[in-house]
Amino acid sequence: MKLQNYEISNNEIDEAFNKLRVARPEAIKRPIKLSWSNWGFGQELLSVTAQRLAANGIEFIELHGNHYGYDLGYDVKSTRKILDDNGLTVSGVCGMFSTDNDLSSNRGIKRQAAVDYIRREVEFTHSMGGTYLLVVPAAVGRSRAYDDTEIERSVETLRKVADCFAGSGVRAAIEPIRSAEVSAVHTIAEAKDYIARVAHPGIGHINGDLYHMFTEEVHIPKALLEAGEMLVNLHAADSNRRALGHGFMDLDRVIKALYLIGYNRDGCFFTPEPLGPGGDPYPAMHGKHDPKILDELVRQTVSYYREREKIVRESTI
Numbered sequence: 673m674k675l676q677n678y679e680i681s682n683n684e685i686d687e688a689f690n691k692l693r694v695a696r697p698e699a700i701k702r703p704i705k706l707s708w709s710n711w712g713f714g715q716e717l718l719s720v721t722a723q724r725l726a727a728n729g730i731e732f733i734e735l736h737g738n739h740y741g742y743d744l745g746y747d748v749k750s751t752r753k754i755l756d757d758n759g760l761t762v763s764g765v766c767g768m769f770s771t772d773n774d775l776s777s778n779r780g781i782k783r784q785a786a787v788d789y790i791r792r793e794v795e796f797t798h799s800m801g802g803t804y805l806l807v808v809p810a811a812v813g814r815s816r817a818y819d820d821t822e823i824e825r826s827v828e829t830l831r832k833v834a835d836c837f838a839g840s841g842v843r844a845a846i847e848p849i850r851s852a853e854v855s856a857v858h859t860i861a862e863a864k865d866y867i868a869r870v871a872h873p874g875i876g877h878i879n880g881d882l883y884h885m886f887t888e889e890v891h892i893p894k895a896l897l898e899a900g901e902m903l904v905n906l907h908a909a910d911s912n913r914r915a916l917g918h919g920f921m922d923l924d925r926v927i928k929a930l931y932l933i934g935y936n937r938d939g940c941f942f943t944p945e946p947l948g949p950g951g952d953p954y955p956a957m958h959g960k961h962d963p964k965i966l967d968e969l970v971r972q973t974v975s976y977y978r979e980r981e982k983i984v985r986e987s988t989i
Contacts, residue, residue: 681891682925689928689984700985702936704927706977707763709907709945711736713966714959718751722758724967728974732763734905734943736957737805739792740773748799763941764804764845764905765797768957774811776826776856778818783829790833797842803939804843804904806879809866810856817855826856827869838874845879845904850887858888860895864902881907881945882921892922893929900933908977909946915969916944917976927984944973 675683692699708730710721725733733755739745755762769775773785790807797805809826810817830844837844848863857866863878878899882892889895896903910919917923930942946969947956 678891681894682922685893685925685928685932688932692932693987699934700931700936703981703985704930704936705732705763705941706730706974707732707734707905707941707943708970709734709736709766709943711738711766711768711957712945712947714957714961716961716963716966718746719754720963722754722760724963724970725760726758728970730970730974731759731761732941732943733760734763734806734941735765735800735802737765737767737789737793737796738957739796740768740789742792745792745796748796752800762797762800762802763943764802764806764843765793765800767793767806767808769808769811771811771814774814775808775829776810776818776822778822778825783825786829787832790830791836794833794836794840794842798840802842804845804877804879805837806847806905807844808847808849808854808857810854812849812853815852815855823856823866823869827866830870830875831872834870834872834874836874838872843877843904844875845877846875847879847881847907848884848888849881850884852887853884858884860885860889860899864898867902876902877904878902879905879907882926883907883909883911883913883945883947886911886921893925896926896929897933903933903935904939905941905943906930906935907943907945908973909944913947915946915972915976917972923977923980924984927981931984942977944970944977946973 708725713721773789774782775786777783793805846863848857848859851858885892910916910921912919
């Protein structure tokens with residue numbers, strides 16, 4: 673029987689990984705760094721979150737970018753103490769971009785809010801030793817474009833803070849998001865095009881998201897290969913945006929693709945962000961969630977990921 677297109681692509685990934693495993697076995701000995709994005713835990717105290725992640729053997733955390741004003745957000749000193757007490761290191765910060773701080777807005781005051789927000793978060797990320805700040809070119813929760821020139825406005829606005837990234841060493845990680853949630857930049861290819869338009873050395877990296885890729889990419893592992901060394905963080909959830917292992921995401925081939933691009937090097941993170949099904953996920957950041965459910969969510973995701981990564985790395989097929 674003739675193979676389906678996705679099966680052909682799957683076989684290509686398998687063959688490439690097997691060649692890597694045979695030719696350079698040392699390339700897959702080091703595991704990929706596992707982090708966790710905490711904004712989906714809502715109003716839970718950071719100390720509680722940190723204890724949960726540490727209990728599951730997680731060493732890195734992607735912090736909620738909650739500096740929506742100079743009087744809001746995590747304090748560096750107290751945040752560092754909580755994380756140090758639990759053996760956690762900041763991988764990066766998840767920038768949150770709504771219609772209130774939209775890089776592509778047709779209202780200048782909203783673009784200025786985005787500029788100010790990025791400056792605050794770059795400063796915080798640098799102070800916490802984080803390596804990247806996630807940037808979304810257009811507001812999450814707004815799927816209809818303002819007009820035909822919103823990408824041009826987004827590019828122009830991000831350029832205004834590009835020097836902040838370059839000067840701090842914090843990498844701007846552009847995130848493609850599914851078209852049901854944002855009006856522009858939905859795929860890895862579009863993220864690369866957006867970065868090329870900004871044309872600044874401070875803007876050159878990508879934050880992938882498996883859930884968004886599931887609906888927007890032709891083949892997720894091949895899209896990861898296309899991202900290559902530009903990829904510095906990968907948000908992860910299963911096909912239904914639930915815990916890994918509770919859908920039909922082909923996690924094994926995702927892991928193979930990551931090893932093929934050398935993703936187990938320093939400064940790259942696999943970061944679960946299972947937010948549950950639905951449209952705009954941002955309301956989750958304001959909710960109060962059942963700690964027992966969150967405990968199980970983390971346990972299931974971490975245990976399943978580590979099991980599959982071990983199988984992939986030790987496979988002789």
